[in-house]
Amino acid sequence: MITLDSITRSFGSTTVLHDLSFTIEAGRMTGFVGSNGSGKTTTMRIILGVLAADSGRITVDGHDITPAHRSAIGYMPEERGLYPKMPIIDQLVYLARFHGLSRSTARRRGLELLEQLDLVGEPSDTLESVSLGNQQKVQIAAALIHQPQALVLDEPFSGLDPAAVERTLDVLKGFASTGAPVLFSSHQLDLVERLVDDIVIINRGRLVATGSTDELRRLRSRAEWTLQGGEDMAWVRDLPDIDVIELDGSWVRFAASHSDAAEAVLREALTRGSVSSFAPHHLPLNRLFQEVTQS
């Protein structure tokens, strides 16, 4: 469990992180969401110690974070970086040795990882000679090479084709299931929604919301329902405590301040004709995101 407590950071006169606090739970995938320039990359760099925070503290299981803790984190920066002209396996071994792995252990593990990630190309090829998608796989291998016990990944899925996204997901989920905390940022909110256990949303350097995806949905001001009736549903507009958001002939999406009002709509619809579906409407994460960041 990695906890950020009141992290603040400025560059010159611009404060990019304001009093940011959240927790990356062990064994859970935490999605880190925010628009461009909201401070995600700075936050990740501070967790890794690449940048220093101006104030605030980071703890690991309650203890102040140390270089040894940081060395146990696998990191994938947003702006991808490896040596273009160096053989793939050589750079993995090089990076691993900074974490105290022996040359032979690093090599064995590197080859294993490249196979798991299904690298197309030889491990002895230079990085620049393989396709971008494959370079991305090497980048993920670079984050995992030293057998980290936590992961911090900045946009790990950008640039991957759908098959590679699935393969990477398998590797990451397998990693989280060993009980390790995993934090990753992404702007592909549909993916985040499908994948994560917890979400941290920041906007302009401030924490907007944090919690499990279900908790976040409950945080919303008003719940929504959808109903598919047998005839025109325009009459719903006239009901009290109901706010019609979308109406398309016999299909309606409405918000209600409480579930009794919503059930009143269902009862009314049944007296008027048939109802083929009635369900609470789960707002997709991207809408939820827009809602919390624009309020």
Next chain:
Amino acid sequence: MSAHPNPTMTAARAGFTTAMGLVIEREIMVRLKSTAFMISTILSIVLFGALVAVSGALPSLFSSTDKVAVTSAEAAEALADIDDVEVVDVGTVAEARELVSGEDVAAAVVDDAESPVGLTVIAQRSAPDSLVNALSRVPTVELLDPDAPDPALTYLMGLGLGLVFFMSAVTFGSTIASSVVEEKQSRIVEILLASTSARALMFGKVIACTILAFAQIALTAVAVLFGAAISGNDLVLGKIAEPIAWFIPLFVIGFVMVAGLYAAAASMVSRAEDLGSTSTPIMMTIFLPYMAVIIFSDNEAVMAVLSYIPFSAAVAVPMRVFLGTIAWWEPLVSLLILVVTTLGALLLATRIFERSILRSGPKLSWKKALTEA
């Protein structure tokens, strides 16, 4: 929150020296595997060696044997001690003249009672100098200090040492700069900084480049000595041993300073294209003192000053040692000044490097980098 399977989320982390060792190892291996680097190194070694070997053999390459006609035994005897002359005996002076005008011989030497040396040299347009000199009477020459430094040699030594220092500083300075920019531009520096310190990274690069530069120069020196041995050129071996002994430590320390500054300059830019603007000031600080050493090689006062300036000490001190115009303690003071300056430069370079290495976007100016450092 589930029970944590890794209650102590820690992992080994290579210490400063280990990390620096890894950086040194990689930097050297990358250069050794680079064909461009190996070709330029081998080329410069072969070139310098061959140059010295050829320069020793140069006089014999340009000499040739002249045929000289003689009419008497006295004349033949007078020519016996001269090298490169093939004597052709002829009967009469007229016969000798005929051979000369037919260009069958280069010249003829005939008896002449009226000549102060008793001989006349007959030639078509001009008589061979070696022949005339050998037959002339020369006064006795007494040299008071035959071992005094030859000004031409002093100048050549300054030029040579200066060239070695300047070329390797600029070549390896650019090498270190492009290696820093490569890591910055490819952003791998962020992964590296997550596992080690910026200091280990920079020092590793500086040390690796110094090792490479010194190895290249040592190999070149071996080639030069080998070439000198082949050509029997003892000029290279004899008198400059002591100047060279001072050049080595001054060069190594001065090089570390220059390499550190180049690393800092490179950390200030995000793209290789911007490198020129931040590294040019460093090149000028090496180039100008180097030019001064060459221009003022015979100006005692200027050379004395230059031998205390860190950027020119590596060349000026050995030259003054060679000239014998330096007190025994002066090279030591110069070395001390250089060491202190280098430590200061490294400290400054490290601070600039640490602050700039993660920075992306427009390049920093030296002024800004220095005020922030």
